[in-house]
Amino acid sequence: MKNKAIELLNSVSLRRTGPRLAILEALLNADAPLTQDQIADAIGDSAPNKTTIYRTLTHLVETGLVHEAFLENRSQHYELAHHCGKQCCHPHFTCRQCEQTHCLTGVSTPLVELPKGFSIQRQQIHIDGVCPDCRTRNKTKEIGQI
């Protein structure tokens, strides 16, 4: 994963520093959008200062390597843009019970047809409900209660 991170940094000609590699690696290993906090946790003891993380993320977003995902949560989430189309990212699903967010990379997502005069740069879809894990958990609990 480190090689991939270096490659990514080179591709946008950002200086290769420890913090940036660590942050990119964390995002490469993640399977859902991460907050600053979660990135720091994933890196562990050697995690950079939160200011550095935020500034790095800003750079990565500016270069297009990373996307911001606007979830229901109070804090901003970030994910690698590599699996996204130019305008339409995959939808995100947040479970109301366990509060985990899943990336729905498999589903098809047509762009909304905009009224005349609007020009699109990015479309995001966010769904909330109950995830498979919580649904089965609920069912087994019900059975247990009978």
Added chain:
Amino acid sequence: MKNKAIELLNSVSLRRTGPRLAILEALLNADAPLTQDQIADAIGDSAPNKTTIYRTLTHLVETGLVHEAFLENRSQHYELAHHCGKQCCHPHFTCRQCEQTHCLTGVSTPLVELPKGFSIQRQQIHIDGVCPDCRTRNKTKEIGQI
């Protein structure tokens, strides 16, 4: 609008108080989702305390009268739910130049087809780009520069 506000409060059997009527009226008059700040501004000098506004909005959301709209902005936005389907609200469009948000109530928005096991409660679509006003403004500016 005041009658409508009273009617709405009755319909969910919430006590009829000054702050609640004022907040509902503000939302009834709005044509885009509003933040706490914007609601206070719309009401003016007689606006309730911000704590009261937040608590009232929480109640209104719980009863289903109001929806939260998650925009790119740092602050939460609220709008009346009356024009929304049960699961799928109209998409929101935020202009990257003027930062105004428009409700796209006219467009058709099919629900995403979820992978097996997920159950949906609400789907939100957020689009950003440039709004008609800013696009024409840009064009006239270009012409002026030549």
Added chain:
DNA sequence: CATAATTTTGCAACCGGGTTGCATTTATCG
């Protein structure tokens, strides 16, 4: 290879949206 020019980083202080605890006021119901 040293070193100058430029970026990046870390720290501390700060900002602002949103929340909490608690005392006071208000709406509702008998």
Added chain:
DNA sequence: CGATAAATGCAACCCGGTTGCAAAATTATG
């Protein structure tokens, strides 16, 4: 009207995110 439960306001607080500035690290130059 009086009792009771709910709603309100205030002040203090929480926490995600930002800013200014000095120190450290990276890259370019002789």
